Amino acid sequence: MVPSPSDGLPEDLFECGICRDLLLDPVTLSCCGKSFCQDCLRELLLSAASTGTARCPAGCGQKVPFRLPPRSHVLQKCLEAIVPEELARRRQEAAEAEAGEAEALPGGFKTWEEVVAAKDLYINAVIVAAAGAPGVVVGSRTEGRVTVIFDERTDFGRGSINVLPFEIVRQLPRHFGVRLLEPVVAVEDLHAGATLLAHLGTRGIVIAQHGDDRLRVQFDRRADGSENPINVLPHQIQPHRKLLGGYDVGQRVAASQDLFANDQMLVRSGTEGTVHSEYSDARLVVKFDARVDGSPNALNVTPAEVRALEP
Template sequence: MAEDEVAELFCCSICEDLMLAPTTLVCCGRSFCKECLHLWIKTNAQQGGIPRCPGGCMAKVPFRLPKHSIALRKAMEQLVPDRLACRIKEAEEEEEEMPCFGGFKAWTEIAASRDILYGSSIIVRQGSPGIVVGNCDDGCHLTVKFDEREDGSELCVNVVPEALMLPLPGGFRLHQRVVALYELLLNSDMKVPLGSVGHIIGSLGGDRVTVLFEPKQEKIPEYPVSVNIREVAAQRPLVGGFSIAQRVQASMSLVVGNKVVVHAGCRGTVLAEFSDTRLTVVFETSEAAPNCFNVLPLEILPWCDTPPEFPAGTSVRAVHHLMSPCAIIVHAGTRGIILGGVDPSLVFVSFENGPAVAAAISALETDTDAVGETACLGGSLESGREEPETCLERSETMAPEAGSSDLSSIDPEASDEEAPDSTTEAGSGFACAVSTPINSARATVVLNTD
């Protein structure tokens, strides 16, 4: 095949020349010069339209183009090296594009530094991210494509440079609600506790943002605080519906190797989201230091104070059968010990010769006949019942990143108590309410250990 014929295979249909920084559009799979696509987008956007694919498929062209194709570039370097070298030299000799007004550059990320109005209506909220398309023909405005417009339009907006700013580090936005991932010590008398909520009010450059925390406690400052972007996270529900700093309790005995390291009912605090399926929780164990574990949402329940009529440690009986959708989990009259509260209508109960479950208060009554029976936090009843071993594989003990938190992981080998034998008889599986969310439509899950 002649060199001219090979070169035609790498021809951009916009400039009809050899492609520079070949960029492939996902809509039709055709490739073009990246700068040709930028010019195509800018021309269509400034004419008041929505850029469509120059290949003819009529799909919308993204303003944020994908990276150029390394495979196509290497193929051209191998097959048409001389033509490619001439093409690159010609491009370098062309005049560079003039910088945009206000010192911005075309195709760079920006954010709105204030609300942008059209007449008396707000069309872009302060902090909304976007991308600079280029200078407007009027000589004073910039054409910007914002990710969101209040009126739902997909058209670009012509704004003055003063209405724009560089984006905040870490992908944060102005006025975004965030939560503290660590206990932030400001001075000897002032600190921001783990889980404190605030909103971002600005940037200090580099990797720091300014946050105004909500002063729910006396020691939280009422002035903005400079924090590292790794010390806060966007406020959102974590996996399982839990949240940072939420008080929880183990819904089953947690085992590392053949040792019980956390008993059912042991209280803890959610530190972070470890992965898409696990949470990092620090438990209040009897060890000298707290233990951090990466647990599944099924392995913890929310914790709250128990109602006055059913304090923790109270002996109770089941008024009626406690059932899952297809089986009786706890028979009426079964005795148990309250380990803690789950919500205003639920308590976590360790039942005799059976599972520990989250039970409705209305399904329980005080066991006035119980004498001398107590239960340690998450432990077995003194009647000799063994805690069932969790059938879920434990992840490695892991602590959060060192720095702002004084919490650390404990070697699981420090636990001296052996895990119960996994060959417990059938029927002694664990049951608990689904941890997220707990409401009147809650379900019950049974895990058998056989």
């Protein structure tokens, strides 16, 4: 049981509902608002890896996601302030247990590491996970293979899949904002010195990390005719998706009406331009070929203020 805090707070205030001990690395589930130790939830998920479905241990019946929410910083601060000695004990016990249970997985992968399928994966000639499908490593249940829970299976199954190490690759760090093998689009013209490599709006696929701060992207086409991938900074691309109004990055449009800022006309109806990005939930960023006021800056417009041009 968790010792009672000195100020008279309930004895079970910081108790994990699974191990009945002090919360360690507390994670709060959105389904019911209850908190549990991160490792306790992970053990629950591992026990359900064959079916792919773990239910909330608080009894609400909701599915627990394999990608758990981040650790609760508020609860962690409370634990550190109110029961520091007990928290130190729990950390020491966890460190000793982890040292004794370290498991080397095939290919050097680690449990709970995020990965993606490096190719289409088959079971009995049926594709069960498409190339690029993200997943989470949950151990090794078969010798020489890595057990992975994929976010989505093409055969609609829910359980884990035992894969060979070369059939998966490690996922990119989250700060890149994109995933390996994810379709992306260039959000600016890409240059190497004075040479234009790819136009704004060119689509491609992320194929690798390059160094500490760049990504290697295989674009559908290059302006210089080369078929080689391009190393880009994260801000130069974004996941490919339809923008407001069904527009695409790099799509040619024309003003559907005269555009004003207060009483000053900025762009005449019919002036052509290029969609650059979304400015907000209601506006697009469009760079017009010419502005009445002579400014080179793009404008933030609603989807109704422009119309698509024929390719």
